[in-house]
Amino acid sequence: MQVAKRRITILALLLFVCGVAAPSRAQQGRLRVAAAADLQTAMPEIASAFQRQTGTAVDVVYGSSGNFFAQIGNGAPFDVFFSADSGYPEKLEAAGYAEPGTSAVYGVGKIVLWTPAGSRLDPVRDGWQALLDPQAKRVAIANPDHAPYGRAAVAALRRAGIYDRIKDKLVLGENISQAAQFVQLGNAQAGIIAYSLAVSPAMRDGKRWQVPAELYPPIEQRAIILKTSRNLQAARELLKFVIHGPGRAVLAKYGFAPPAN
Amino acid sequence: MEALWLSVRLAFCVAAALLLLGMPLAYWLSQTRWRGKFLLETIVALPLVLPPTVLGFYLLVAMGANGPLGRLWMAWFGHTLAFTFAGLVLASMIYSLPFAVQPLVTSFEAVDPRLLDAAAVLGAGRWRAFRQVLLPLSLPGVITAGILSFAHTLGEFGVVLMVGGSIPGVTRTASIAIFDRVQALDYHAANRMAVALLLISFAVLSTIYAMNRRVWSPWPAK
Numbered sequence: 001m002q003v004a005k006r007r008i009t010i011l012a013l014l015l016f017v018c019g020v021a022a023p024s025r026a027q028q029g030r031l032r033v034a035a036a037a038d039l040q041t042a043m044p045e046i047a048s049a050f051q052r053q054t055g056t057a058v059d060v061v062y063g064s065s066g067n068f069f070a071q072i073g074n075g076a077p078f079d080v081f082f083s084a085d086s087g088y089p090e091k092l093e094a095a096g097y098a099e100p101g102t103s104a105v106y107g108v109g110k111i112v113l114w115t116p117a118g119s120r121l122d123p124v125r126d127g128w129q130a131l132l133d134p135q136a137k138r139v140a141i142a143n144p145d146h147a148p149y150g151r152a153a154v155a156a157l158r159r160a161g162i163y164d165r166i167k168d169k170l171v172l173g174e175n176i177s178q179a180a181q182f183v184q185l186g187n188a189q190a191g192i193i194a195y196s197l198a199v200s201p202a203m204r205d206g207k208r209w210q211v212p213a214e215l216y217p218p219i220e221q222r223a224i225i226l227k228t229s230r231n232l233q234a235a236r237e238l239l240k241f242v243i244h245g246p247g248r249a250v251l252a253k254y255g256f257a258p259p260a261n
Numbered sequence: 262m263e264a265l266w267l268s269v270r271l272a273f274c275v276a277a278a279l280l281l282l283g284m285p286l287a288y289w290l291s292q293t294r295w296r297g298k299f300l301l302e303t304i305v306a307l308p309l310v311l312p313p314t315v316l317g318f319y320l321l322v323a324m325g326a327n328g329p330l331g332r333l334w335m336a337w338f339g340h341t342l343a344f345t346f347a348g349l350v351l352a353s354m355i356y357s358l359p360f361a362v363q364p365l366v367t368s369f370e371a372v373d374p375r376l377l378d379a380a381a382v383l384g385a386g387r388w389r390a391f392r393q394v395l396l397p398l399s400l401p402g403v404i405t406a407g408i409l410s411f412a413h414t415l416g417e418f419g420v421v422l423m424v425g426g427s428i429p430g431v432t433r434t435a436s437i438a439i440f441d442r443v444q445a446l447d448y449h450a451a452n453r454m455a456v457a458l459l460l461i462s463f464a465v466l467s468t469i470y471a472m473n474r475r476v477w478s479p480w481p482a483k
Binding site for chain 1: 318321322324325326327328331340341343344423426427428429433441443444445446447
């Protein structure tokens with residue numbers, strides 16, 4: 001019994017030491033990218049195309065722009081941040097986290113009204129009226145407090161004059177992905193989501209109606225290279241690839257309009 | 262799967278560290294007669310009540326590049342504490358602290374104090390009494406503390422989400438990876454990982470519980 005206990009103790013200590021000392025994936029030459037949730041369809045293609053062209057691997061983390069803003073402000077080790085808006089990158093730049101001169105708009109997002117394929121609600125046929133149907137018990141949008149697509153959704157609803165009539169039906173996703181997930185799984189009957197997510201394999205069979213662009217301020221999505229990047233050269237190359245290179249075509253494929261200039 | 266291995270490694274590290282550091286604290290709590298003991302017990306229990314994302318956010322601020330802990334770490338090691346595996350270990354230790362300390366305190370308190378007195382009378386110092394009297398008699402409680410810390414850390418999400426940054430191979434644990442797949446609407450991958458996590462947890466926990474009766478208890482199995 002004594003021997004068994006001793007062996008187990010030693011094993012446990014070894015595991016502990018190994019655990020803490022174990023080297024993690026080598027960081028040499030890999031880019032770490034923080035990408036807004038609406039880029040989940042476009043960014044994987046861009047990342048693999050970039051790797052094929054330059055040999056630099058890109059690790060992408062998706063999440064809400066607001067969360068990345070908080071993390072980057074506390075030293076998160078990303079090289080490039082692709083936000084879903086311009087506000088967060090501008091704030092980071094003002095606070096000194098961005099590599100000077102690297103802030104650039106990479107695309108303009110679009111929102112759509114989406115319902116699942118088998119739904120009786122048809123935004124293609126009825127537009128906004130689909131939301132007023134009693135069958136639409138819950139409508140999912142991203143949280144307008146901090147999610148750019150949520151802000152756009154609320155702006156559009158207000159301009160269309162139906163916000164007050166459906167605001168009690170709204171359910172808020174922490175980011176645009178979670179909003180899409182709510183409606184895709186049937187917990188909400190309709191949702192205002194990013195076009196780029198509506199054309200993803202899981203959602204492209206649904207009914208989508210593009211919300212008229214004049215109803216909401218343009219979702220200008222901005223990227224910045226972070227000052228703490230250890231790979232500035234590769235980061236610059238990635239940004240150029242996305243904005244001026246093959247990345248443009250991929251973004252266009254997923255519904256992003258090119259930057260205004 | 263990288264993420265699963267990361268979760269298991271994190272859970273082992275945290276359980277081991279909490280047992281190591283929790284025992285002195287639990288020993289003191291079980292033996293002291295200080296009137297302010299309830300304050301320390303409350304502080305230890307706080308992570309139970311605080312929402313993990315809230316705890317995670319404040320740990321992020323403390324361990325980040327601008328926070329007190331983060332700056333200290335930066336001065337020693339040249340990089341941030343947040344967004345590293347070590348940072349996750351530290352954050353998880355705070356998050357799982359009550360799960361380790363409370364069973365330890367309970368089992369230490371259950372040991373008859375007269376046995377400790379007898380040890381003292383026979384000339385054993387406090388460390389020897391701890392090692393040879395208190396610890397063997399409270400081994401089931403120690404094992405419980407280890408299991409609970411392990412299990413709790415394995416399932417940790419909110420704290421890791423805030424403090425980890427979901428960096429593949431470094432801080433993207435299984436719970437984060439599963440959430441990522443769900444967010445990407447890739448339910449097949451999410452299901453596969455969730456089932457794997459469930460099986461691993463079941464295997465580890467049932468092994469330890471099975472051994473608990475026969476190997477660890479000084480009394481014959483019931």
